[in-house]
Every structure is written in structure tokens, then in C-alpha cells.
Amino acid sequence: MxxxxxxxxxxxxxxxxxxxxxxxxxxxxxxxxxxxxxxxxxxxxxxxxADKGKVRTFTVIRVAPSEFCDEAPYAVGIVELDGGVPIQCQIVDCSPEELKIGMPVRIEFRKVKQEGEAGILCYGYKAVPVR
Ligand SMILES: [Zn+2]
Incomplete structure (x- = not known):
């Protein structure tokens, strides 16, 4: 497959x-x-x-793999969802300087990347800070 x-x-x-x-x-x-x-x-x-949670830990990627290079710097982190389940995802709509451990986020479903040759859109969940 x-x-x-x-x-x-x-x-x-x-x-x-x-x-x-x-x-x-x-x-x-x-x-x-x-x-x-x-x-x-x-x-x-x-x-x-749950589609809400808080940031448990995060890393700012400044040198990205080539397929994501036009997005760097970006943050990836572990979000602890309400109920205690951790998921790993990108944290968007937030500058690296604004990010804090424990900040509340909600999970949204967004386009991750577009595969060039096949033109396939890949979607995934991302964490968005709740302000
Ligand atoms: Zn088991």
C-alpha cells in the first residue's frame, strides 16, 4: 500500500x-x-x-527538514489534553517567544503540507493558543 x-x-x-x-x-x-x-x-x-488542553513541553525548530523549511521557525510540543492524554503536535498562530509551558491551547484540524508531485494535501491536528 x-x-x-x-x-x-x-x-x-x-x-x-x-x-x-x-x-x-x-x-x-x-x-x-x-x-x-x-x-x-x-x-x-x-x-x-478532548479538543482542549495545555502545553506540557515544546521545542522550537529553527532548522527544519527540507519539506518544512519554509515554515521554520516553528514549534512542536506535547499537549496534555483535558483528561490527561498527551499528544505531540505543532503549535501554530503563536511566535516562539510567546510560548509558555502550561499555556492553554485548543486542537484544530489543518493542512500540514502539500506534497509537490502528487499534489496531495496532508492534514493533521495542530495546537492553537487560547487567548
Ligand atoms: Zn493494555
């Missing part, structure tokens, strides 16, 4: 911010997994994540 086909298959889960909660040990995985890395069970129930 090609990369883009796999990407499109994942979009509904990304769009809904849907995680999987292990029926064995209760661990929550996002993106969802097929096998629990904590206990090895394969039974999960879907868990809708």
Missing part, C-alpha cells in the same frame, strides 16, 4: 481525535494502536479525546 493511501485511511481517526483505550489495562493510545504496548492485549474501545 502506498504512503498516501495509508495516510487517507488514517484521516478519520485524526479528524475525530479518536484514541484507543485498552480493555486490558486501560492505557490510552493516540494515534490508536493494534496491540497494547503496556499489556499486549488487542482489544480496545474508542475514546474521543
Amino acid at each position: 502506498s504512503t498516501s493511501a495509508r495516510y487517507w485511511r488514517e484521516i478519520p481517526q485524526r479528524y475525530r481525535l479518536e484514541a484507543s483505550k485498552c480493555k486490558g489495562c486501560g492505557a490510552v493510545w493516540f494515534p490508536p494502536r493494534l496491540v497494547c504496548a503496556e499489556c499486549g492485549k488487542r482489544e480496545f474501545e474508542p475514546l474521543k479525546l
Whole structure:
């Protein structure tokens, strides 16, 4: 299966911010997994994540991989969603100097990049500061 086909298959889960909660040990995985890395069970129930949270930690990328070079500097961080589930994502609409650990953010679904040759738009979730 090609990369883009796999990407499109994942979009509904990304769009809904849907995680999987292990029926064995209760661990929550996002993106969802097929096998629990904590206990090895394969039974999960879907868990809708909150779309708000706060910044737990972040890094400012000043020298970006070539595909993102026109976006640098940009921030990526770990956002702890309400309910305690951490997700990694880009933090946008905010200068690096404004970023603070603990600042409230909401999660939005936005275009991440456009793949040149195929013209495929890739979407993903990003954190936007709540002011
Ligand atoms: Zn488990």
C-alpha cells in the first residue's frame, strides 16, 4: 500500500481525535494502536479525546527538514489534553517567544503540507493558543 493511501485511511481517526483505550489495562493510545504496548492485549474501545488542553513541553525548530523549511521557525510540543492524554503536535498562530509551558491551547484540524508531485494535501491536528 502506498504512503498516501495509508495516510487517507488514517484521516478519520485524526479528524475525530479518536484514541484507543485498552480493555486490558486501560492505557490510552493516540494515534490508536493494534496491540497494547503496556499489556499486549488487542482489544480496545474508542475514546474521543478532548479538543482542549495545555502545553506540557515544546521545542522550537529553527532548522527544519527540507519539506518544512519554509515554515521554520516553528514549534512542536506535547499537549496534555483535558483528561490527561498527551499528544505531540505543532503549535501554530503563536511566535516562539510567546510560548509558555502550561499555556492553554485548543486542537484544530489543518493542512500540514502539500506534497509537490502528487499534489496531495496532508492534514493533521495542530495546537492553537487560547487567548
Ligand atoms: Zn493494555
